Amino acid sequence: MSHAGPLRGTHARAVEATHGSPRGRLLLPLAAAALALVTLVPASWVPSLWTDEAATASAVRRSWPELFFMLGKVDVVHGLYYMLVKSLTDAVGVSELTLRAPSIAAGAAAAAALAVAARRLGGPRTGLAAAVVLVLLPRFQFAATDARSYALTVLGTSLCIAALAALRESGRWRAAAGLGAALLVSTGLSFYCILLAPVAVLAALADRRLRPHWWKVALASVPAAGVAAWVAAAASRQTFQVAWIPPLDWHVGREIVFLQYFSHAAMWTDTGIVPAASAPLVVGMVMTAVAVLALAVWGVVRRPRSFSTVLGLALITVPLAVLLVGSALMGSSYYLPRYLTFTAPGLCLLAANGAVSLTRPAAARWVAGAAALTLAGGALLAIAGQRTEFARSPSDDFRFVADTIRDHARPGESFAVAAGEDLFIAAYPRPFEGLVDLTRGISAAQWGLIFNQRFPLESRSALVDRQKVVFAIRPVEKPQEEEFLRSRGFAEQGRWSGPGHVIVKFVKY
Numbered sequence: 001m002s003h004a005g006p007l008r009g010t011h012a013r014a015v016e017a018t019h020g021s022p023r024g025r026l027l028l029p030l031a032a033a034a035l036a037l038v039t040l041v042p043a044s045w046v047p048s049l050w051t052d053e054a055a056t057a058s059a060v061r062r063s064w065p066e067l068f069f070m071l072g073k074v075d076v077v078h079g080l081y082y083m084l085v086k087s088l089t090d091a092v093g094v095s096e097l098t099l100r101a102p103s104i105a106a107g108a109a110a111a112a113a114l115a116v117a118a119r120r121l122g123g124p125r126t127g128l129a130a131a132v133v134l135v136l137l138p139r140f141q142f143a144a145t146d147a148r149s150y151a152l153t154v155l156g157t158s159l160c161i162a163a164l165a166a167l168r169e170s171g172r173w174r175a176a177a178g179l180g181a182a183l184l185v186s187t188g189l190s191f192y193c194i195l196l197a198p199v200a201v202l203a204a205l206a207d208r209r210l211r212p213h214w215w216k217v218a219l220a221s222v223p224a225a226g227v228a229a230w231v232a233a234a235a236s237r238q239t240f241q242v243a244w245i246p247p248l249d250w251h252v253g254r255e256i257v258f259l260q261y262f263s264h265a266a267m268w269t270d271t272g273i274v275p276a277a278s279a280p281l282v283v284g285m286v287m288t289a290v291a292v293l294a295l296a297v298w299g300v301v302r303r304p305r306s307f308s309t310v311l312g313l314a315l316i317t318v319p320l321a322v323l324l325v326g327s328a329l330m331g332s333s334y335y336l337p338r339y340l341t342f343t344a345p346g347l348c349l350l351a352a353n354g355a356v357s358l359t360r361p362a363a364a365r366w367v368a369g370a371a372a373l374t375l376a377g378g379a380l381l382a383i384a385g386q387r388t389e390f391a392r393s394p395s396d397d398f399r400f401v402a403d404t405i406r407d408h409a410r411p412g413e414s415f416a417v418a419a420g421e422d423l424f425i426a427a428y429p430r431p432f433e434g435l436v437d438l439t440r441g442i443s444a445a446q447w448g449l450i451f452n453q454r455f456p457l458e459s460r461s462a463l464v465d466r467q468k469v470v471f472a473i474r475p476v477e478k479p480q481e482e483e484f485l486r487s488r489g490f491a492e493q494g495r496w497s498g499p500g501h502v503i504v505k506f507v508k509y
Helices: 004-019 022-040 051-060 064-071 076-092 096-122 124-136 138-143 150-170 173-189 191-206 211-220 222-235 252-262 279-302 307-330 337-357 362-386 398-408 423-427 457-465 480-487
Strands: 267-269 272-274 414-417 469-475 490-497 501-508
Touching: 022 096, 022 124, 051 064, 051 076, 051 096, 051 423, 064 076, 076 096, 076 173, 076 222, 096 124, 096 138, 096 150, 096 307, 096 337, 124 138, 124 279, 124 337, 124 362, 138 150, 138 252, 138 279, 138 337, 138 362, 150 173, 150 191, 150 211, 150 307, 150 337, 173 191, 173 211, 173 222, 191 211, 191 222, 191 307, 191 337, 211 222, 252 267, 252 279, 252 337, 279 307, 279 337, 279 362, 307 337, 337 362, 398 423, 398 469, 398 490, 398 501, 457 480, 469 480, 480 490, 480 501
Parallel strands: 414 469
Antiparallel strands: 267 272, 469 501, 490 501
């Protein structure tokens, strides 16, 4: 009597218990992507472009030769991302929505990919929980509506987890090749994503089922390591771009716990969170942090030996440890909370384990409900706080500056802006067309940098004296141009103040 039929049926039932029915296997990633789009798309165009996004706009508005010239001087680590966004905006134009569209699409794909990966590791409920936690993380919400590469790196990490899970099940080279491809592209998008390679190798060595295939994981990482070495060599000539990052201090603990996954902020200083966060953002950050961290801790307690726990902990700790130790050894800080956005799926795996562990006992369901309500409420507050005009960074009120010039300046009139302060033009150039730029030297595209070359207004006295109307555009704390214009016989006729900039209209009578 043959036992092939019963064995085959038993295996099929085991696979379905882990992965769900064929219809469910398709429904889960679609539902995760839909949830992401429902939360990401509405009002994603409302916030003004900010400094980092203006840098993207500055890069993609150049010709291809100008872009490659720029990458030889600055931002080589963002080169692949700039090329991707430029390919889109060359076809559909530059706006808040088109600049952010790649991140929105990547966010939806990341939620779907993580749902599939977590389902492979723990079943359909774990897949759904991991995707929901990812979508509701305030940092993910920011990254997936930001014209930078962070959401794409989250997608890369989710694909790496899915490939590892597939390799763990099948041992096939196809899964290893998928891991290598995800690592390669992720590293091209963000140099720090090379840290996914040691995470994958360590997780493979720690897992009984993956251990026989650890060498496939290591081999799959070689192409990404080659790209990382090339980028590191090129970026070594551009380290001045990260020289502004403050040295590690006692604030780093709070940055790791609260900012890395629960806020868009760059860092925490003695004066508060930078960029400054609105009250809804802060409340939402705290609520989501409490809910997700509690679920993650419970997930580790309940499933300490599961592969998803090992992988999640490795994702959270290994890249962070490398950056902190590397910064200490090199004497310069290379850590900012947002730089480790790509590790967020690790936290989601742990929280998903915790959430699923709470759904069984009746008493625990009250705790699960409280955690769900706290997470959802915090996420709604954070999303609402992120969809205001100045949510990205109040000091980067670039649209306010552009709209003020559009509404009050006339062709042939002039404006003055200090060196390093003109990214609002890169973000919103149209209102400045037809105006005389009093302080500009060569353009950013000709110079090969993000900013235009600028000269002090005092050095342009002859040009200033020929003007009838000058709009002085300055950060709130820098009034020098106003004082100079008054000394040349100009009188103030109008003043408009935003959270970060002041625009003053001067007229010579």
